[in-house]
Amino acid sequence: MPIMSNDILHRIALTMVPHIGDVHAKMLLSRFGDACSVFKASRRELEKLEGLGPVRAKAIRSFDGFQAAEDELAFTEKYQISILQFTDECYPKRLHSCYDAPILLYYKGEADLNAQRILSVVGTRNHTRYGHDICKTLMQELEGSGILIVSGLAYGIDTLAHRHALSHGLPTVAALGHGLDRIYPSQNKSLAKQMLQNGGLITDFPSGTKPDRKHFPRRNRITAGICDGLVVIETGQKGGSVITADIANSYNKDVFAYPGAVHAEKSSGCHQLIRQHKAQLVTSASDILESLNWLREKPVRETIQSSLFADLSADESGIIRFLSQKSPVHLEELLMGYPMSASNMAGMLLNLEIKGLIQSLPGKMYKLKS
Secondary structure, X not given: OXXXXXXXXXXXXXXXXXXXXXXXXXXXXXXXXXXXXXHHOOHHHHHOOOOOHHHHHHHHHOOOOHHHHHHHHHHXXXXXXXXXXXXXXXXXXXXXXXXXXXXXXXXXXXXXXXXXXEEEEEEOOOOOHHHHHHHHHHHHHHOOOOOEEEEOOOOOHHHHHHHHHHHOOOOEEEEOOOOOOOOOOHHHHHHHHHHXXXXXXXXXXXXXXXOOHHHHHHHXXXXXXXXXXXXXXXXXXXXXXXXXXHHHHHOOOEEEEOOOOOOOHHHHHHHHHHHOOOOEEOOOHHHHHHHOOOOOOOOHHHHHXXXXXXXXXXXXXXXXXXXXHOOOEEHHHHHHHOOOOHHHHHHHHHHHHHOOOEEEEOOOEEEEOO
């Protein structure tokens, strides 16, 4: 089948190429400028790219799944699903600072994925009454705050977080480990439908993808990366929530954990996170709000952004947002996040440095100027 001209089709196709993950995909987009050019590149050009190699180059050159990309685009149009590309203004900006952020996301809903304040809530699938009460109380205490609550729509704490968020007027979004053509677990279909009215559903998996266990770590990185802070309510030491908390730590996110009784197995993962200084011990919503500086009448972030972005281009504002989430950042990581020529990037960084907004460091590293 001939290569199509529409870049969004090629971006979808790029996510379907075997052996090409999001890190390599962003590198390819940075090098070639757009997804169409990636598929037009010769095998020799591809093999020369650092970290790509002959296996991945062959996978790109021999890819024959363009019809699947067309089918996926048709599916999104039929069901009014938004495709959020990494470079789009409505793409979750907090994910930009995550090295393995998806190059595109499928989203259906009404919530602002760049809301001023976002909290992710995770926990065990087999919660106790204590875990239920903690989750319910947390949402009660957050009522009226406008905070966006993110979780994974799984059994247990995830379901409780979504349900009680809705009960207290908080928008809530579920990050899914499967395509938007299904809801898992099926018992949450009614809940998911309610969330579309005050929240939404998001995934980087195309339709037809089943909720296999191997997919949930990818879901977890979205839950961990899309927020300002991650709250853990009841988990065992080997629970998926501990993994999500570790991912959040690697993204430099604030992690909070509610303690339980000393010998409570369901709280042992929370205790482990606290003991290893991977999470702050919290007992109420006010602990979380205070730690994130959200008790102020006007959030610090809003004040900073309004002053910084006044006279900046869209690309310059994007770079500032990127650096506000993770700093310092290497030049190559910036180029992955904002595909453009190295010379254009260098020019923008110099302009931002002249304006006194960023600071260059040794080793091609950059950070916001304090």
